[in-house]
Amino acid sequence: MKKFFSFLGFVLFVISYSEAAQPDSSVIKRVNELSGIVQKKYAPDMRVEYYQLKQQTTAPLTYKLELSRQEAATELKALLSSENLSVQINEEVLPSGDLGEKIYGIANLSVINTRYGPDHAAEMATQAGLGTPLKVLKKERGHYFVRTPDNYLSWTESAGVSLMTKAEFENWQTAEKVIYTDLYGQAYSEASEASLPVSDLVAGNIMQLISESNGFYKISFPDKRIAYISVKRARSFDQWKYLPDPGADQILRTARNFLGIPYLWGGTSVKGMDCSGFTKTSYFLNGIVIPRDASQQALVGEKLDIHEDDSVNIAKSLKTLKAGDLLFFAANKKTKRVTHTAIYIGNGEFIQAAGLVRINSMIKGAKNYDDFQSRTMVGARRMLTAIGDPEVTRVNKHPYYQRYVN
CATH class of the missing domain: 2.30.30.40 (SH3 Domains)
Structure with missing residues (x-):
């Protein structure tokens, strides 16, 4: 009987200790709320900034924080401290220390496909061509997490990247x-x-x-x-x-070379292109780096006034637009979230990757009139007058293509 009560006391002690060791769910909830605030401030677009907080242990309450910006970790810790929350944050600012000195890379295949996760079944994000310089941030399950020159973050198979130390990378660059x-x-x-x-x-x-x-x-x-x-x-x-800045004729000559190439979500090459991959590549092959996605491209360059009473006016567009301008479209006219882009040719015609690379018109009655795109156009930007801006960059001025790295 004494043994039974001793055992019972031990069990009750373990249960009591276990319950005491469990953190208050309200603390975990508040940590997640504060983390969300910090993420929204420093990594609102996960295509270009990385922020991931994962709980590691409950006693003590410990988290692992992986991120691309040190100031985000500093601010999260300050917020937790200001509310006297007893939480341990183990931070790692990428690149991961597991990579050692090999935190640079060069795309090693004609085209490497990159994805939103370290998995062959993950959604395609973008592509990078042979010789593209990359910043390598971490490795997981046979994939590297990389940043491309257009600032895009995604995962690619390790076979597609040659890892390099700073010295090796600079030897390649020079x-x-x-x-x-x-x-x-x-x-x-x-x-x-x-x-x-x-x-x-x-x-x-x-x-x-x-x-x-x-x-x-x-x-x-x-x-x-x-x-x-x-x-x-x-x-x-x-x-x-070091060729001179391109004009509209050069951009359109390149774009027309892609006529008939099939649409491929995430594609940026002749093996297949999505809409923004098409516009990006038409500019890159003329020495200009612009952002990857349509919604990102819609934020750079010279904004053009093609609106009348808060809606795109086709007649005004025909007067304002010039060859080489980028057009932007939103399938949902209420949110006006940009989901498509094209290059303006002139006389109401534009060239786009939609099903395949093709030329259409915004003028009703034209044989190649595209009713859907004409109705969903929400804006336009001029890139050719913005060359030299931070996100409309000549290759010879772009940090990734310099001979030496910081």
Whole structure:
């Protein structure tokens, strides 16, 4: 009987201790509320800033905070302290320490697909072409979390990225390079287009130049593969990036080259493009980096007045718009949330990736009239007069393409 009461006392002690060790649910709720406030301030758009708070233990109440901005962690801790909440925050400002010194990367395939999660089944986010410089933030389940030059955050398979230390990255950046200018082609194992291919290539791919002989460039991939490409299909990257600012004719010439290419959600290459991937790539192949998504592009460049009584007026648009301007559309006219973009050609015509890259008109009665897009247009921006602004950047001025990094 004594043993029974001793055991019963022990059980009651464990239950009592366990209940005492559990944090007040109101504390957890308040932590989440304060975290939400901080996230909204410092990472309102998770496409460009990262913030993730996860509870680790309950006794003591401990959280792991992964984020891209140190000031967010500082503010969260200050808020918790101001309310005397006994919470431990274990923070890690990316890049993750697990990467060591290899926090830089170069896209290693003609096109790498990136996703919103470290999983093959995750939604496609965007693409990056061979030679694109990347900032690598962490690794999880065979995927790297990377930031592309357009500031986009997403996950890509580890096979598509060559990791580098700062010194290795700067060696890549300072080396002489070529940029592929044909829409699509191949790099070959010998200086002959009859030889076996080493890789496919798409417009905008960037490779290190080893030598030039007999009408071929001998080039090196980020993973040290050696191949050959015809000098007719590429040009000096340094010469290309210092070309004068493009005009509308150049942007539209590039855009028209994509006619008929199928729509692909997240696509930014000739293998498939979504609407903003199409506009972004039309500008990039002329040396200009603009934001990735339509809703982001709609916030940069020179805002154009095409409205009458708070609605887009087609007649006014025809007078105001110039070739090369970006048009923006919202499927929901009430929220006016931008969901689509296109490039204006002139005379009421525009070129867009919708099903496939095609040319349509906003003028009723035209053979290629697009009724839906014409009714859902909500704004327009002029990028060509904004070149040099922080988010309409020449490649040669962009931080990711400089010879040296901070």
